Amino acid sequence: MESLLNFKISLKKAVALNRITMGLFFFLSGIGNYLNFNVDNGFFHTVLTQRLLLWGPFPAGWEGTPPLPPLLAIPYAWLLPLAEIIVGTLFAMGFWVRWTGLLLILMTFSITLAFGIIPGGSLFANGVESFNKNIMFMTLIWMVIAYEIDTKKARMRRTMERLNLLEKTIQ
Amino acid sequence: MDRIYPPTIILGGGFVGLFTALHLRQQNYPRPIILIEQRDRFTFKPLLYELLTGELHPEQVCPRYADLFSNNGISFVQDRLDRIDLPQRLVTLASGKDYAYGNLVIALGSQTTYFNIPGAEDNAFPFTSATEALMLKARLQDCLQTASQTKDPEQRQRLLTVAVIGAGPAGVELACTLADILPVWYDMMGGDYEEIRVVLVNRSESILKGDINSRLRQTAKKSLGDRTVAVELLLEAVVMEITPTGVKYSHKGQPNFLPAMTIAWTGGTVPHPLLQTLSPENRNQRGQLQVMPTLQLPQFPEVFVGGDCAYLQDNPQPPTAQVAYQQGKAIAHNLKALADGRSPVPAQVNLRGTLMKLGIDEGVANIFDRWEVKGELGHLIRHGTYLELLPKPIHNFKVTTEWLKDELLQRHQPQSINPRQVGRTPLVAGVTTVAASLAIAFPLIWHAAQPEQFRQQMTGTGIPTLIERMMPLRSVDTQPQRQ
Numbered sequence: 001m002e003s004l005l006n007f008k009i010s011l012k013k014a015v016a017l018n019r020i021t022m023g024l025f026f027f028l029s030g031i032g033n034y035l036n037f038n039v040d041n042g043f044f045h046t047v048l049t050q051r052l053l054l055w056g057p058f059p060a061g062w063e064g065t066p067p068l069p070p071l072l073a074i075p076y077a078w079l080l081p082l083a084e085i086i087v088g089t090l091f092a093m094g095f096w097v098r099w100t101g102l103l104l105i106l107m108t109f110s111i112t113l114a115f116g117i118i119p120g121g122s123l124f125a126n127g128v129e130s131f132n133k134n135i136m137f138m139t140l141i142w143m144v145i146a147y148e149i150d151t152k153k154a155r156m157r158r159t160m161e162r163l164n165l166l167e168k169t170i171q
Numbered sequence: 172m173d174r175i176y177p178p179t180i181i182l183g184g185g186f187v188g189l190f191t192a193l194h195l196r197q198q199n200y201p202r203p204i205i206l207i208e209q210r211d212r213f214t215f216k217p218l219l220y221e222l223l224t225g226e227l228h229p230e231q232v233c234p235r236y237a238d239l240f241s242n243n244g245i246s247f248v249q250d251r252l253d254r255i256d257l258p259q260r261l262v263t264l265a266s267g268k269d270y271a272y273g274n275l276v277i278a279l280g281s282q283t284t285y286f287n288i289p290g291a292e293d294n295a296f297p298f299t300s301a302t303e304a305l306m307l308k309a310r311l312q313d314c315l316q317t318a319s320q321t322k323d324p325e326q327r328q329r330l331l332t333v334a335v336i337g338a339g340p341a342g343v344e345l346a347c348t349l350a351d352i353l354p355v356w357y358d359m360m361g362g363d364y365e366e367i368r369v370v371l372v373n374r375s376e377s378i379l380k381g382d383i384n385s386r387l388r389q390t391a392k393k394s395l396g397d398r399t400v401a402v403e404l405l406l407e408a409v410v411m412e413i414t415p416t417g418v419k420y421s422h423k424g425q426p427n428f429l430p431a432m433t434i435a436w437t438g439g440t441v442p443h444p445l446l447q448t449l450s451p452e453n454r455n456q457r458g459q460l461q462v463m464p465t466l467q468l469p470q471f472p473e474v475f476v477g478g479d480c481a482y483l484q485d486n487p488q489p490p491t492a493q494v495a496y497q498q499g500k501a502i503a504h505n506l507k508a509l510a511d512g513r514s515p516v517p518a519q520v521n522l523r524g525t526l527m528k529l530g531i532d533e534g535v536a537n538i539f540d541r542w543e544v545k546g547e548l549g550h551l552i553r554h555g556t557y558l559e560l561l562p563k564p565i566h567n568f569k570v571t572t573e574w575l576k577d578e579l580l581q582r583h584q585p586q587s588i589n590p591r592q593v594g595r596t597p598l599v600a601g602v603t604t605v606a607a608s609l610a611i612a613f614p615l616i617w618h619a620a621q622p623e624q625f626r627q628q629m630t631g632t633g634i635p636t637l638i639e640r641m642m643p644l645r646s647v648d649t650q651p652q653r654q
Contacts, residue, residue, distance in 0.1 A: 027608075034615035035642045038622065082616065086608040095601045155399050156364070159355045159531050163225045 011147070016094070019144045022137065023092020026104060030084030037081075047077040053116030076110075083107060091141075101145040108134045108141070176202045177273035179506060180262060182252055183443075184208030184236055186492055187278035187477035190499030191506075196243045198507045202273060205246045207264065211235060212301065217492050217557050219304045220348045220528050233301040234561075252279070255449060257471050274473050274506055277460070278499070279443035281479035281490070286439065290413040295336065295436035298345055307435060311349070312356060314432050319360040331357070331367045332431040334418050336410055337438035338373035340384045343391050344528045345435055346371045350398030351531040370403045370429060371395065372410065372418060383489040384525050387535055390545055394529035405429070410438075440490075442480050455482045464517035466502055473509075475502045486520075494520055496560055526553040614638070 036042040051064040058064040067073065084107065091100040112134045120128035179195070179202050181188045192206050212233040221227040236247045251265035255277070262270050283299055285291035296307040311333065318330035333353065335346045346369050354364035371378070378392060379385045395402035405422070412419040417430040442458045453461040453469060459482035460468060466481060468474040477498035479490050488494045501518030508515050524538040526549075534550035537543050544552055618625045618638055626635045 030612070031615060034612070034619050035638065037619035039642070044619075078616070082612050085612045086605055089604055089608045090601065093600075093604055095604060155351070156355050156358055159351055159399075160359075163352075163355070163531075 015144055015147045018140055019094060019097070020092045022104070022141055022144065023088045023090070025137075026084045026088030026107075027092065028088075030081040030086075030088060033081035033084065037077075043081070044077050047080075048073050050114050052114055053119065054113055056116045056118040057121040080107065091144075097148045098145050101141045101148075104141050105138045108138050112138075177260075177271050178203035178205045178246075179274040179276070180270055180272040181206045181276040181278060182255070182262065183278035183280055183478075183480075184210065184213055184247075185278055185280040185478060186495030187280075187499040187502070188276060189213055189236075189239070190496050191276050191278065191475075191477070191502045192240070192245050194500050194503030195506060196245055198503060200503070200507055201510055203246065204244070205248060205270065206236070206240070207248045207250060207252060207262070207270070208236065209249065209251045210300070211237070211249055213239065214300050215492075215557070215561060216299065217526075219298060219301065220344055222301060223304045223308050224348060224352045224531060226531070229301055229305075252445060255445060257449060257468075257474060260473070272473075274475070274509065275471075276502055276506075277446075277474065277476045277480050278478050279445060279480055281440035281442050282444065283436065284439050284441040285436065288410055288413060290415075291336075291410070291436065291438075294413045294415050295434045297436045298341065299440075307433075310433055311353065315353065315357045315360055315362065318366075319357065319362040328366065328368070329416060329430040330432045331362075332370065332429070333368070333433045333435065334370045334372055334429055334431040335435045335437060336372050336413075336418070337436070338371050338375075338378035338380075338404070338406075339382055339437060340379060340527060341437040342371060342373070342435075343378055343384075343395065345437060346402045347391075347394055347398055347530040347533075348528060349435075350395070350400050350402045351533075354399040364400065367400045368403060368431075369398075369400060370405050370431065372405045372408050372420065372429070374407070374409055376407050378404070378406075383491065383522075384527055384537070386540065387525065387527060387537055387543070390535050390543065391527065391529060394533065394535075398530055440479070446480055455484075457482070465505055465515040466498060466518050467505075467515065475505065477502055488520055489522075491525070492557070492560060493523060497521070526556060528553060 033043040037044050047068070048070065049067050051058075051067055053064065068076065083103065087100045087103045087107075090096060091104060112132050115132060115134075117132050117135065118130065119132055120130045123130055179200070181192055181204065184206055188206060188208070192204055195204055212235050215232050218227055218232045222229060222232045236249075240247050248264070248270075250268070252262065253265045254263040255275075256262070257275075260272050260275070262272065262275070264270070283297040285295070296310060297303050298307060314330045318327045321327040321330060333349055335342050335349070338346075350367075350369045353367050353369065357367055358364045377388065378395075379388045384391070392404075395404065405420075408420040408422045408427075410418055410420050411426070413434055416432065417428055418434060419426065419428050421427070446454070446458055446460055449460065455461060460476050460480055461484055462476050462481045463469055463472075464483065464485070466475050466477055468476060478495045481488075481498070488498075497520045498518055501520070505515035505518075522540070524536060524540055526534065526536050528534050528550070529545075532547055532550050533545075534553040535543060535545045536549045536552040536556075538552075543549075614625070614629070614634055615638070618635070629635050
């Protein structure tokens with residue numbers, strides 16, 4: 001028990017693992033979306049025809065919001081997988097985490113709106129997705145960004161860079 | 172034949188004095204100009220924090236008067252002022268030289284006062300000039316170095332504690348700056364930066380009390396807590412004595428002691444003591460000379476007074492750089508008017524807001540007292556504004572471009588460092604990753620857009636087969652419908 005309590009849990013490693021997993025997920029999503037681009041009910045078809053669910057299933061008698069106009073939907077369909085591949089890779093590698101993370105959150109937010117926050121119509125598990133898991137993706141990405149920005153060491157590193165002190169440390 | 176006029180003498184090379192001289196020269200002022208100042212360099216006081224941290228170099232913050240006045244006809248005399256004889260229109264310097272004047276500008280600024288607190292003058296570090304800033308820096312680095320080799324925790328804590336006396340704008344800015352830079356220095360020396368304490372000691376119950384920046388109190392308070400090491404506030408603490416090892420103070424009547432090997436003093440200033448010898452009937456409680464709206468002395472209209480030495484009864488001005496700059500310009504304008512036989516006009520001073528440094532790369536700009544811009548943008552506004560106020564366009568241009576290069580091109584970032592050590596993306600690595608991602612995405616996009624063409628062209632590579640195998644769904648083999 002004592003050894004378990006003394007077990008060193010590295011927040012840095014946990015955040016890094018989470019960041020790599022997230023980035024990899026988006027990278028693979030991007031590839032998958034291009035692979036399934038033109039198949040029946042594939043990505044392109046979905047983007048062009050998907051009615052935005054926003055919150056959840058449409059109430060009876062309402063057909064929901066119309067799909068995105070082609071002017072927006074076509075560029076979105078072609079660029080989203082590319083953005084997923086590039087930004088996902090950069091995020092996983094820990095490059096420009098603040099900005100790539102922000103882009104990933106925006107992309108995930110658009111997907112969440114498309115498929116609804118509560119796709120199954122109930123917050124209680126009932127055989128369909130009760131809660132859009134993309135929301136947790138967004139909060140996890142946010143945590144990675146916050147960790148990157150807010151740790152004191154990160155601030156000090158920024159200060160050292162700013163003042164050109166790192167060279168002296170390394171020497 | 173041209174008449175020879177006695178010179179216009181400017182006493183003090185601070186903001187008012189320097190900008191009066193430079194504006195006079197800019198306006199082709201016909202009379203000789205002599206600026207008398209004890210120091211050989213102008214000190215841009217709002218940027219002393221940047222000098223302390225190394226964000227700016229001494230040459231940027233403290234240009235030499237000799238350089239500022241080169242080839243523009245302004246005579247610079249480096250000497251200490253001994254006496255001013257207003258009725259005789261004569262100033263006497265410590266070297267014994269006398270100067271008769273036609274017009275006089277009194278811009279002697281203010282001096283640090285320690286309110287007769289025992290030990291303050293001997294043991295505390297003031298922060299009003301480049302020399303003082305560099306002395307404080309040397310002391311801090313010495314303490315940190317000693318602390319990094321000290322085993323005794325109590326002694327180490329004393330070495331790592333910095334007390335900043337006075338929570339006016341200078342105290343708040345200095346405390347914020349120290350709370351960001353000291354951890355960096357100490358970390359570089361191998362110490363545990365979390366042991367550092369920065370304590371802001373103030374007599375009253377709140378920071379920035381009665382100051383033009385008081386509106387920024389909440390922002391400043393939050394920033395003090397958000398630094399790399401949070402600044403501790405010791406309010407309602409009356410400093411009784413400053414010893415070489417700490418501060419004796421009284422808190423709500425109870426005597427106490429704060430152990431600290433470095434004590435920075437921003438507790439207060441008084442106008443130059445020489446003002447006490449002048450015009451006793453026209454001084455306020457602080458000792459400032461009461462002036463007319465044109466910034467002339469009522470009994471001696473040939474004498475102008477500005478900055479910390481002047482007091483406008485109907486429209487008191489805060490002791491800030493922007494006020495001093497505008498007063499210098501107004502005095503120059505009025506001196507030129509007198510030389511041209513015109514009447515001087517009241518000095519117009521427009522307050523455009525306030526600026527504060529709240530840590531490294533963090534600041535707040537209170538624009539026109541309406542809009543508060545915080546964080547990095549606030550820092551950029553503050554820095555940009557002050558750089559634009561730097562004397563003489565060429566110096567201003569040089570420093571501004573150097574700073575912009577540092578900010579925009581991240582010139583401070585060494586090229587040889589390991590990215591993992593700094594946590595910042597090196598451009599080459601980032602761009603290479605983007606290129607690699609594009610290389611992966613390109614065949615996929617081609618395949619999605621022109622499947623037949625892709626298959627024909629790339630058959631030899633085996634990629635089409637690989638993609639087909641990876642596809643879980645049946646391909647339509649048609650181009651995506653474009654509308």
